[in-house]
Amino acid sequence: MVFLQSAFWLLVLIGVMILVHELGHFWAARFFDVRVDVFSFGFGPRLFGFKKGDTDYRVSAVPFGGYVKMAGEQPGDDNANDPRGFLAKPRWQRLIVVFAGPFMNVVLAVALLTGLYMVKYQKVLDADNAAVIGSVGIETPAARAGLEDGDKIIALEGHRNPTWEDIILEEVQSANRPMHLTIDRQGKNLPATVTPVMDERAGIGTAGWSEKGEVQLGPVAADMPAGKTGLQQGDLILSAGGSPIHAAARFHEIIRGSKGKPVTIEYQRAGQTREVTVQPVWSSSDGPARWVIGAYVEPKLHIVTTRLSLPEALQVSVQENTRSAGVIFQFLRAIVERRISPKSLTGPIGIGQLSGQAAKQGPSAFIMLMSMVSLNLAIFNLLPIPIMDGGGIVMLFIEMLMRRDMSMSVREAVFKVGFVFIMVLVAFVIYSDISKILPAG
Numbered sequence: 001m002v003f004l005q006s007a008f009w010l011l012v013l014i015g016v017m018i019l020v021h022e023l024g025h026f027w028a029a030r031f032f033d034v035r036v037d038v039f040s041f042g043f044g045p046r047l048f049g050f051k052k053g054d055t056d057y058r059v060s061a062v063p064f065g066g067y068v069k070m071a072g073e074q075p076g077d078d079n080a081n082d083p084r085g086f087l088a089k090p091r092w093q094r095l096i097v098v099f100a101g102p103f104m105n106v107v108l109a110v111a112l113l114t115g116l117y118m119v120k121y122q123k124v125l126d127a128d129n130a131a132v133i134g135s136v137g138i139e140t141p142a143a144r145a146g147l148e149d150g151d152k153i154i155a156l157e158g159h160r161n162p163t164w165e166d167i168i169l170e171e172v173q174s175a176n177r178p179m180h181l182t183i184d185r186q187g188k189n190l191p192a193t194v195t196p197v198m199d200e201r202a203g204i205g206t207a208g209w210s211e212k213g214e215v216q217l218g219p220v221a222a223d224m225p226a227g228k229t230g231l232q233q234g235d236l237i238l239s240a241g242g243s244p245i246h247a248a249a250r251f252h253e254i255i256r257g258s259k260g261k262p263v264t265i266e267y268q269r270a271g272q273t274r275e276v277t278v279q280p281v282w283s284s285s286d287g288p289a290r291w292v293i294g295a296y297v298e299p300k301l302h303i304v305t306t307r308l309s310l311p312e313a314l315q316v317s318v319q320e321n322t323r324s325a326g327v328i329f330q331f332l333r334a335i336v337e338r339r340i341s342p343k344s345l346t347g348p349i350g351i352g353q354l355s356g357q358a359a360k361q362g363p364s365a366f367i368m369l370m371s372m373v374s375l376n377l378a379i380f381n382l383l384p385i386p387i388m389d390g391g392g393i394v395m396l397f398i399e400m401l402m403r404r405d406m407s408m409s410v411r412e413a414v415f416k417v418g419f420v421f422i423m424v425l426v427a428f429v430i431y432s433d434i435s436k437i438l439p440a441g
Helices: 002-031 091-119 166-172 248-256 310-336 348-363 363-381 389-402 410-439
Strands: 036-052 055-070 121-125 131-136 152-156 179-185 189-196 198-199 203-206 209-211 215-220 236-240 261-269 271-278 281-283 290-291 297-300 302-306
Touching: 002 036, 002 091, 002 209, 002 363, 091 121, 091 310, 091 363, 131 166, 131 248, 152 166, 166 203, 166 248, 215 248, 236 302, 248 290, 248 297, 290 410, 310 348, 310 363, 348 363, 348 410
Parallel strands: none
Antiparallel strands: 036 055, 121 302, 131 152, 131 209, 152 179, 179 189, 198 203, 215 236, 215 297, 236 261, 261 271, 281 290
16 A cells, blocks of 8 residues: 555656656747647557647556657657758757756746745754754764764864754765864864765765754654653653763664663653653564664754745745755766765655655645655756757757757667666666665675
């Protein structure tokens, strides 16, 4: 059932993304009087539809996006000499038609967040934006660098007062590359160098530290030790095993390192401080076998919810999409420089899981995911890969410089190379998604 739900929401998510993308190509082609033979919602055999003018508007058997077929678009097309064919149009018009698809995905990404923020805009309140370490894992790069709980990171690679978002972004793309820090420890400024290691499962760098903050219980299983002792979702965790808890990672470290011995947990509920003793059990129900108590822990966020006006929502949406685009390009660069593994890429299975999870969380989470995927699709399509829109744009620029079209044999060769590349990439990301789901070892 979970698989079917994830598959359904994946089809909804990707279907909308690709349909909007193809609408961009379609509208631009119609504007320049390019003959569009087919506009299809879905792929494969035609199920039903209607024809209006030159275009067959159809619904196809596989509801996974859609496509636009323009006259004279593909190498060897019988309509290559049609005056209304794609290749018969001036190159600058073809350039706009090709670019219109990714552009519409960017427009959709901005529009989705704008609409969401006009209804519900959530902002995390943090009275102290300082990057203070709440937990340093045992035998991790952060521990080997001499970092301790409570250290305040006041400089990162020469940049003063970084946020945790800045630090995490640098961490994940710095596998096996030193990160130079300055920390404030009890009023003394100390230099430190942390070299994150590659997380082979996720394909990103990890240093083994966590942000300092309040920690609360998430979902609690009633039939597990945490539930049996009366712990409830929302309880604020103060300490575990006698150690103060300022990060979820420290709580997990204590439970998993208990070796089955009872752990005393001090918590706060409705302003009252309480204490229970929990007996961890050995379980592999939700991952590798380890000592657990049947409760998730998560940072407690102080969130204010409001609504923004249209100009404000549009401004914030553009800012966030611009920032996200910059992060995506940084990740792509890090992959090329081998500071991040290609395993970090998420394929259809991973996106399906995210879609199902976001749908369960509600419309806001699903809309935010849809905006993110739309922006990613736009950027991916603009990469200079043969068969993708970016490859077509590069070819058009080359033809503009040459002042003539490439030969059909060259076009066919580029198309074949691009097709093989995309198939290999799809196979890789699917394999990567599966490897992340399967138990380690």
